[in-house]
Amino acid sequence: MPLTELERGRVLEIVRRHGSEPTRLLQILREMQEEFRHVPGEAMEIAAAELGVPRPQVQGVAEFYSFLSLLPQGRFHLLISDSISDQMLGSRELAAYLAEKLGVEPGATRADGRVSLGFTSCTGLCDQGPAGLVNGLWLSRLDCQRIDLIADAIERELPLAEWPGEWFAVEDNIRQPGLLLTGPIEPGSALKLAVENGFDAVFTEIDRSGLRGRGGAGFQTSWKWKFCFEGPEELAICPVDKREKIERYVVCNADEGEPGTFKDRVLLNRYAHQVFEGMTLCAGIVGASQGFLYLRGEYLSLRPRLEAVLAERRSQNLLGVNILGQAGFDFDIEIHLGAGAYICGEESALIESLEGKRGVPRNRPPYPVTHGYLGRPTVVNNVETFTAAAAITLKGGEWFASHGTEKSKGSKILSICGDCARPGIYEYDFGVSIAQILDDCGAENTLGVQVGGPSGTFISEREFSRRLAFEDLASGGSFMIFDQSRDILQIVRNFTHFFAHESCGFCTPCRVGTSLLRNELDKICSGHGTAGDLVELGNLGRFIKSASHCGLGQTAANPVLNTLERYPEVYQARLKSIGFEPGFDLDGALETARRLTGRDDAMAHLEQEES
Amino acid sequence: MTTNPTITIDGKTVPFREGETLMEAATRAGIYIPHLCHNPEFTPHGSCKLCTVQVNGRNCRACTFPADVGQTVLNDTQELNDTRRTITQMLFVEGNHFCPSCEKSGNCDLQGAAYFLNMLDGHFPYFYPSRQMDASHPDVLLDRDRCIFCELCVRASREVDGKNVFGIAGRGIGNRLVVNSSSGLLKDSELDAGDKATQVCPVGAIIVKHHGFEVPIGERIYDGKPIDEVSLAKEMAMGEGENG
Numbered sequence: 001m002p003l004t005e006l007e008r009g010r011v012l013e014i015v016r017r018h019g020s021e022p023t024r025l026l027q028i029l030r031e032m033q034e035e036f037r038h039v040p041g042e043a044m045e046i047a048a049a050e051l052g053v054p055r056p057q058v059q060g061v062a063e064f065y066s067f068l069s070l071l072p073q074g075r076f077h078l079l080i081s082d083s084i085s086d087q088m089l090g091s092r093e094l095a096a097y098l099a100e101k102l103g104v105e106p107g108a109t110r111a112d113g114r115v116s117l118g119f120t121s122c123t124g125l126c127d128q129g130p131a132g133l134v135n136g137l138w139l140s141r142l143d144c145q146r147i148d149l150i151a152d153a154i155e156r157e158l159p160l161a162e163w164p165g166e167w168f169a170v171e172d173n174i175r176q177p178g179l180l181l182t183g184p185i186e187p188g189s190a191l192k193l194a195v196e197n198g199f200d201a202v203f204t205e206i207d208r209s210g211l212r213g214r215g216g217a218g219f220q221t222s223w224k225w226k227f228c229f230e231g232p233e234e235l236a237i238c239p240v241d242k243r244e245k246i247e248r249y250v251v252c253n254a255d256e257g258e259p260g261t262f263k264d265r266v267l268l269n270r271y272a273h274q275v276f277e278g279m280t281l282c283a284g285i286v287g288a289s290q291g292f293l294y295l296r297g298e299y300l301s302l303r304p305r306l307e308a309v310l311a312e313r314r315s316q317n318l319l320g321v322n323i324l325g326q327a328g329f330d331f332d333i334e335i336h337l338g339a340g341a342y343i344c345g346e347e348s349a350l351i352e353s354l355e356g357k358r359g360v361p362r363n364r365p366p367y368p369v370t371h372g373y374l375g376r377p378t379v380v381n382n383v384e385t386f387t388a389a390a391a392i393t394l395k396g397g398e399w400f401a402s403h404g405t406e407k408s409k410g411s412k413i414l415s416i417c418g419d420c421a422r423p424g425i426y427e428y429d430f431g432v433s434i435a436q437i438l439d440d441c442g443a444e445n446t447l448g449v450q451v452g453g454p455s456g457t458f459i460s461e462r463e464f465s466r467r468l469a470f471e472d473l474a475s476g477g478s479f480m481i482f483d484q485s486r487d488i489l490q491i492v493r494n495f496t497h498f499f500a501h502e503s504c505g506f507c508t509p510c511r512v513g514t515s516l517l518r519n520e521l522d523k524i525c526s527g528h529g530t531a532g533d534l535v536e537l538g539n540l541g542r543f544i545k546s547a548s549h550c551g552l553g554q555t556a557a558n559p560v561l562n563t564l565e566r567y568p569e570v571y572q573a574r575l576k577s578i579g580f581e582p583g584f585d586l587d588g589a590l591e592t593a594r595r596l597t598g599r600d601d602a603m604a605h606l607e608q609e610e611s
Numbered sequence: 612m613t614t615n616p617t618i619t620i621d622g623k624t625v626p627f628r629e630g631e632t633l634m635e636a637a638t639r640a641g642i643y644i645p646h647l648c649h650n651p652e653f654t655p656h657g658s659c660k661l662c663t664v665q666v667n668g669r670n671c672r673a674c675t676f677p678a679d680v681g682q683t684v685l686n687d688t689q690e691l692n693d694t695r696r697t698i699t700q701m702l703f704v705e706g707n708h709f710c711p712s713c714e715k716s717g718n719c720d721l722q723g724a725a726y727f728l729n730m731l732d733g734h735f736p737y738f739y740p741s742r743q744m745d746a747s748h749p750d751v752l753l754d755r756d757r758c759i760f761c762e763l764c765v766r767a768s769r770e771v772d773g774k775n776v777f778g779i780a781g782r783g784i785g786n787r788l789v790v791n792s793s794s795g796l797l798k799d800s801e802l803d804a805g806d807k808a809t810q811v812c813p814v815g816a817i818i819v820k821h822h823g824f825e826v827p828i829g830e831r832i833y834d835g836k837p838i839d840e841v842s843l844a845k846e847m848a849m850g851e852g853e854n855g
Contacts, residue, residue, distance in 0.1 A: 045793060054769075055791045056778020063780040341782075358779075363657040363675040505760070505779075505786035506658050512701035515784040516735050546670060547660055547694055592739055 003042045010035060011043045015050045022051045023374075025061055025356030029068050030297075030339055034135075037113075038072045057357070064358040064504075066120065066340030067136070067297045074109050074116035076154045079133040080142075083122035083259045084494040085417040085480060091130035094142055095119065101151045115154050121342060121498060122259035123298045126417035126480075127173050127424045135160060136300040140170055168301065172266045173424030176440060179403055179411035180271075180384075180391055181427045187273040188318050190393040191280060195324045199284045206285075206389055208397025210409035214384035215253060215345070216452060216476030217551075218408075221385055224369055228286040228377045232370040248288040249378040250279050250331075252386055253350055255296040257342040258453035259498060260478035262415040264383040266425050268295075268302050271387050272309040276333060278386030280319065281393055282379055283331040291333040292373075294350050297340050306335055342502035346550050347380040348372075349504065360506045361550035384413055384477070404430035408469040416441050418481035426479075428468060435464040438481065445484045448566075453478035454495035455555035458562040488570050489525050492559045496521050499556035510553030513544035517557060528585045529575050537571075538564055618682040620664075627678035634662060634673040637686070638846050643839035644686055645695050645724055647702075647813055648761035649674040651849050653770055656762055659702075661695050661724065696728040704735045705784070707742070707756035708814075714823055715815030717831025721759060723838035742787065748797035750804035750820050757816040758788050764817055768808035776802045788816070 003011070014031045018024035028047055032039050039062045048055040062068050080086070080095040095117070099106055102115050109116035125131035128140045137160065139150070146167065153163055174181055194202045207222035231246055252275060256264040267275060279291050295303065310333055313319045323329040336354055338344050344353045348362035351373050362368075372378025381389075388410060392400045400410045408430035414437070417423045421442025428437065438446055448460045451468070452475035459466060459473070466472050482491060500514040520537050523529050541557030541564070548554050564571060586606045594604050615626040618633070620642050627636035632655065637644050648659035657675040664673045665685040673686075685691065702721060710716045742755035760779065765788075768776040780789045792799035802808065804819050812818075828834070832841055 041793070054775035054778060055793075056765075056775065056780065056789045059789055060778050060780045064782050358782075363655070363672065365677060500783065503783040505781070505783040507660050508658070508698050508701055508705075508760075509660055511760070511784055511786065512705045512735075515738070516701070516704075519736065543694070543697055547663060547698065549657070549660065 003040060007036070007040075008042070008046060011046045012050065015047050020050050020052075021356075022053050023354065023356045025051060025053070025058065026065070026339060026353060027336065027356075029058075029062055029065075030337055033068050033339075036072070037075065037077070038069045041070070060358050061356065064341065065297075065338070068339055072109060072113065074104075074114055075157070076115045077135055078115065078117050078139075078150075079120040079123075080106075080117075081121070081123040081125065081129060081131045081133075082119040082494075082498075083126060083129075084491055085126040085260060086122075086129040086131060087494060088418065088486070089130045091132075091142070094130055094144070094147060097144060098147050098151065101147065102154065114157065120298070120340065121257065121502065122261075124256060124262040124265045124296075125170060126260050126262055126415065128171060129417075133298065136297065138168055138170055138298075138301045140168070170265075170269075170301070171424075172270055174266060174270075175416075175422050175424040176426040176428075178413075178427030178429065179400070180387055181413065181425070184271045184274045185277070185390055185394050187277065187313070188316060188324070190277050190390045191284075191318055191324055194281055194284055194393060195326050195329070199281075202281055202393050203285050205392055205397040209388075209392045209400035210397075211385065211388055211392060211400065212408065212470060213382055214388065214412070214476070215382035216258075216456075216474055218470045218474060221381065221389065224379055224381070225282060225285050227367075227369045228288075228379045230370075231377045232366070247290070247374075247376045248286050249373040249376060250283045250286065250288045250291040251347075251350065251354065251373065251378055251380045252279055252291070252293045252333075252383055253345065253347065253380050254299065254383050255294050255338050255345040255350060256299075256383070256477075257296055257345045257502075258455060258476050258478050259495070260415060260417055260450065260453050260480040261476060262417075263413040263425055263477040265299060265302070267383050267387055267413070268299070268306060272306055273313070274390045275383055275386050276309065276313055277318070278381075278388070278390040279333060280323065280331055281389055282381070282386065284323075284329060286377070286379055288379070289330045289332070291331060292354055293333055293335045294344070294354060295335055295337050296344075297338045300337065303335060303337070310335070341504075342498075343504045343550075343552055346552065349550070350380060351378065358504070360504050361552075382476070405467075405469050405471070407471045412468060412475065413477060414468075414475065414479045415477050416479045416481065419443060419446065419483035419486070420481050430467075430469045432468050433464065434459065434466055434468070434473070437468070437479065438464065441481070443481045443483070447482045447484045447486055447488070449482070450478070450480040450491070450495075450559075451475050453480070454498060454559055455551070456558065458491075458559060458566070460566045488563055488567055489521075489574065492563050493521055493525055495559040496556075499552065503552060503556070507549035507553065509544050509547035510549060510556065513540060513548070514553070514556050516540055517544060517560065521560060523585070524571065524574050526585065527574060527576065529571075531575060534564075534568075534571055534575065616678075616680045618678050618680070618684055620684045621686050621688075631678050632674060633664060633666070633671070633676050633678050633682075633684060635850070636678045637673065637684075638843065639850055641843060641847065642686065643843050644673045645727065645838070646674060646842075647720055647724060647759065648763065650763055650811060650813075651846050652811075653763065653766040656766065659759070659761055660698055663691060663694055663698075665691065692728055695724075696730050697734070699725050699728055699730050700732075700734045702759045703730075704733045704737045705740070706758060707739060709756075713757065713815045714818050715757075715812075717826075717828055717834045719815060719833070720813035720838065723833040723841070726833060727838045738784075745790065745797045748800075748802060748820075751797060751802055751809050752818045752820055753788070753790070753797050754816055754818065755788055757814045759814055759816075760786055760788070761813060763811040763813065764788075764808045767811045768802075768806065771807040774801045774806065774808070776800045776806070776808055 104110040211221040212218040344359040349359040353359040500518040505511040625640040646662040655674040662673040745753040765777045
């Protein structure tokens with residue numbers, strides 16, 4: 001349906017409110033989605049013309065992000081988290097209940113346009129699931145009773161603003177504070193100290209602290225900041241004062257998409273000042289004047305609060321021009337929202353997304369630290385890293401370095417969910433044993449733990465004496481617990497489907513490989529696998545790991561490989577026991593033929609012989 | 612006197628110039644590194660991963676990775692060629708490649724790479740995707756079944772034709788080649804048969820119409836010569852042209 005004159009005007013207004021800047025494309029498309037419940041083809045055309053970017057690029061972005069849709073969604077768009085921890089709390093059954101109640105299938109929009117339903121990757125509410133999103137806003141602790149009420153509100157077209165606040169309520173659930181979570185620093189206190197003592201002194205403390213990136217990869221923070229300040233190699237011969245003139249950027253990676261991670265949700269809710277203070281300190285050290293908080297789309301509910309904190313900091317001269325009276329110390333932070341793409345947690349994909357493009361990881365070298373946002377030196381750090389940097393500035397590098405282990409200094413904030421009595425946020429000095437953590441959160445009869453999320457490591461009960469540290473078990477913060485009642489293959493299937501869904505599709509091994517891996521695993525799980533399929537599963541997993549372009553592909557097979565190694569018997573138990581049984585689903589193999597001939601009658605189906 | 616910096620590829624000393632990629636240095640030295648998404652006329656892309664080599668023990672993409680002093684590069688090894696064969700098989704099963712009925716058969720780089728890598732079957736289950744064919748343009752056919760997402764047409768249209776006719780939309784296994792026009796059809800785009808973008812497709816996804824089977828099967832490029840010879844002859848000549 002063509003847009004009305006009024007609607008065309010609205011589209012132009014949205015684009016122009018963003019200064020007709022191509023880097024704002026994703027933000028523009030998000031607003032169109034909100035306005036029209038989808039991104040109309042005509043709107044893409046108007047945006048392309050106004051921004052001066054080719055139409056395929058706009059379409060490419062619109063089709064890349066899960067939260068953007070080319071087909072109209074309902075006025076109430078409900079997404080149910082499909083994360084394993086939500087599934088364990090009954091999210092699938094609840095979604096079925098909701099679908100029946102509302103008369104709409106998952107993935108569809110009801111004919112009257114009032115409501116649409118779908119599944120989404122982890123929403124970051126694993127400690128208070130089953131969770132979901134309504135028009136992008138969090139819904140926590142769903143149960144049948146709550147769903148009855150929600151369905152009723154939807155049928156009455158009750159505006160979201162009038163829905164009871166408790167439906168959206170999200171608890172911080174800080175169960176065990178440590179080095180950082182004992183309380184936020186006084187806003188501005190670290191910056192004041194930095195302005196008094198100079199940024200060289202701050203840098204010395206950060207360096208002394210041994211702080212390593214908290215996103216999981218663990219690159220030394222002070223080195224990253226130093227490389228950013230030094231800039232690209234071709235500048236190495238420049239005098240320092242000339243180097244200072246190039247634009248640099250500080251980016252906070254709040255695209256906490258690893259299933260089971262929600263620590264940044266809590267840090268941004270309760271420690272927002274400290275996060276922004278850490279970013280501002282970094283800006284002072286590297287000489288950046290622009291910062292970005294890349295906030296995952298699932299955390300839309302946090303945005304108003306974060307904007308308020310930024311406004312407060314501007315009014316206190318903790319952001320803006322001549323910060324705290326220091327001439328030339330200019331820095332401000334802009335919030336960019338993601339739109340449902342796990343890959344954007346990868347730093348170069350995140351930068352592409354910040355530039356308004358598809359979240360496709362870049363070729364390296366060059367590295368983002370010298371050629372990042374708009375090709376300029378850019379620091380990308382995790383929310384927790386900036387939080388720690390602010391505390392270190394105030395309390396000193398020694399304070400931090402005296403905790404943790406030799407190679408992993410300080411503390412790590414964990415998001416714990418799954419089978420335990422007290423899911424929530426736990427902070428530990430590095431070096432703590434897995435057994436200790438399980439004991440603290442009240443986990444019993446534990447089968448295994450997924451440390452670091454699906455891309456991390458699945459450890460079995462024989463390994464609970466292992467330790468949380470970069471040199472043993474590294475984690476970006478996800479810690480999912482599974483007890484003896486759980487089916488390992490169900491867990492692995494969930495993760496493997498997740499990666500196939502989130503692969504960006506840039507490189508062949510990950511684009512094709514993650515889907516092949518998913519299909520192969522499904523085949524085994526459905527009882528059609530043979531011994532050869534198990535060999536194939538392992539080979540395919542190792543291939544994807546070694547041949548893929550970025551961290552997503554390189555870790556996508558970890559759940560399969562980890563569990564094949566630890567629980568081969570679980571896989572073997574699912575195999576067909578008879579040697580001459582066909583290694584495939586006979587009826588499934590006819591699906592293409594049925595589709596082509598348009599038949600679906602009984603004669604078009606085959607029973608598999610069971611002998 | 613300064614000597615030219617060098618790397619070694621499979622034990623052979625190869626000189627390189629400042630800023631060159633491994634692929635460029637190798638090609639100039641007459642060493643073939645298999646590739647599909649790379650074409651020296653355009654900005655390197657690094658997506659097909661066929662040119663994966665080992666640099667000091669680490670997997671790198673030769674088409675994007677800069678050559679540097681002290682690099683020991685492995686290229687023609689069993690392990691790397693196995694990886695490349697697997698990638699090629701994945702490209703075959705991902706799309707719908709019916710070689711016997713394809714006009715490009717015999718001139719197709721995907722086929723050429725498969726011959727070179729001794730690929731004898733698809734190995735993996737076929738996806739049989741349902742992709743839209745676009746025959747709307749009077750002079751050019753777009754058969755998405757054969758697209759391998761190398762983005763050479765995207766780059767050619769952008770960098771040489773200045774038209775931006777093509778782009779990639781979708782995500783992951785759902786990626787698809789899209790066309791710059793309101794209808795999404797090629798006939799409504801700015802594409803002309805003579806554009807660079809119509810000439811660079813390594814497979815039969817973009818075919819210029821009215822020229823069917825002018826060279827008979829059996830006498831086509833890869834019917835007679837392996838892809839390493841063909842590719843090196845072409846790309847070394849290009850390199851010399853640039854320097855001459």
